[in-house]
Amino acid sequence: MLSAEEIDNWNGGTPPAPAKLPPALLEVSGLVKHFPLKGGLFGRGQGVVRAVDGVDFTVYTGETLGIVGESGCGKSTTARLVMQLIRPDDGRIVFDGVDVGGPKLPLKGYRAQVQMVFQDSYASLNPRMTIEESIAFGPTVHGVSQSEAVARARALLDRVGLAPQRFAGRYPHELSGGQRQRVNIARALALKPRVLILDEAVSALDKSVEAQVLNLLLDLKDEYGLTYVFISHDLEVVRYMSDRVMVMYLGKVAEIGPTEQLYRASRHPYTTALLGSLLSMDPDRRTTEAPLAGDPPNPINPPPGCRFHTRCRSAEALCSEKVPGPTRIDGEAPHYAACHMADRTSGHSRAPARSPV
């Protein structure tokens, strides 16, 4: 079993090597969201979709936390919960030491500091507003004067590479996908936030344009001292952008750790399989075996025990019975895997031997 201290350390409380990490900016603990299913007699729900089912993580000041996973793993729901676009069923979100939604930090104040960029660049802009009006709208809601808001919008447009003289008066349909996503980034920055949640923000863009937007995001991060939560299904992009990476599977965190350590020495078999499905780009070393069989199971009735056991090659009887807790992996930086094979005390035959102490 895990010690109480280890549970605290599930990327939440103070890390064991405290000197290394900057202060926590966003602390999420016990986050749960179940969506009731429609249908059945009298519209009563026939069960729930366990979209997010007990997720804990911390985002440290100035870092980029990447979140990866397949469709239905709950990564976008997590983003929406953190942004408070939907109400969590359970769990706590602490921003800069203060409870979100509490008396000290009402949602309006919180949202001025945490902003989000969505995947669909067109659907997230009002088609009846020029892009300048769209960017200036947020600040006016938050009490900035109209002229100041417009000035801010123009400065931001210029900063994201859209000359205001040419673009300010255009409507969203008059821009390309890459340009619209630049507008969405400018709009998110208009409130001078500290955290930007990027939910598949570059996934709809062509590769040649994607690289431009990623470069822009890196520059903006340095310039404004931003903290990013970068959500994507693209493992390569996440590796490039993130300091730490969190891998999700069916509403739970499978593994979280420093990017390079996780990519080079993953400890959760799901992470390993996900990385194994990256294509080689070498015609003489084509993939010959799929790392995983089948599709991700349905989050309506997730398997008992470890949620990955139905697709895991190393699964043992234990895995279908007991939910693995987060286990700290040896090493300097905090790295956790929710797998019985990582836990000395689990009893899994491939768990590391117990230390002699």
Add this chain to the structure above:
Amino acid sequence: MSAPLLEIERLSVTFSGGKKLVRAVDGVDLSLGRGEVLSLLGESGSGKSVTLRTVLRLHNERRTKVEGSIRLDGTDVLALKGRALTDFRGKEAAMIFQEPMLAFDPVYTVGQQIVEAIRQHEQVTSAEGRKRALELFERVRIPSPERRLDAYPHEMSGGMRQRAMIALALACRPKVLLADEPTTALDATVQVQILLLLRELQRELGLSVIFVTHDIGVAVEVADRIAVMYAGRIVEIGSVRDVIRTPRHPYTLGLLSTRGHGGGLSGDRLPAIPGSPPDLTALPPGCAFAPRCQLASDVCRQAAPEAVTLAPGHLVRCHRTADTVKGLPKAAVTS
């Protein structure tokens, strides 16, 4: 290459539905050998899907002007009419779509749709049709195939639906399989499974395949040859190894450098192609890539380049191939 199965010559497709004419495909020459897999690689608006759909004549005839010729095993595809066209689709050439959920009819079971396709083209009883459908399901490795035949499309997972789509496409043993981004909508771990399945089926059945994708990694996994498209033209074509290892068109070079930014690169800026893809309603007179190309000179802006043969089968449409032997200069790929 002896007598290609599919030959596309000087194909141009212009859409006239909107206010302006959109020239989606602009003089494409392609040939596909028997048992060959050719990948059409390009970004959105490059004309790769339009080319593919034109082979099945899927565009609205009244709003589309098609020029050039398409011949499949001796048949003049662009001259087909009525019944002959219906017989052609599915029997001679069949397509796998990106989104199987939209390609299947939601109100019939998957099995019914496959049996219907078989009976459309062949004189078989529905019992025989069902037997064939069951074999196909086993072939594409759908677990408990008997039960799955009676499933509706929405009851299947994404990967399973795409397997069923492949079974449907193969139902009448087409000569050419046209695959339009068949793995793009799938998760990474499922994508690998479908690519492996397609490769295995291709080998066992000796299929000829045109595989449209925007993902170089996918093209490398399945293709014998790659044709890179940009603004309705093929800008580079060659064997997978030629195109991946010694690319010579500045656009191909740029695309390849935006990939593989894995380990070790974090913190550096990504190589990016500046600008955005061209407006197909107002293409520049010269090379369509010239406005984004660091090597562009006056000649590039004035005349569209003809194809230059660099090695047997390796053709590039570029005026400046002499300057791309060692790849692009560093400054040319950073924006």
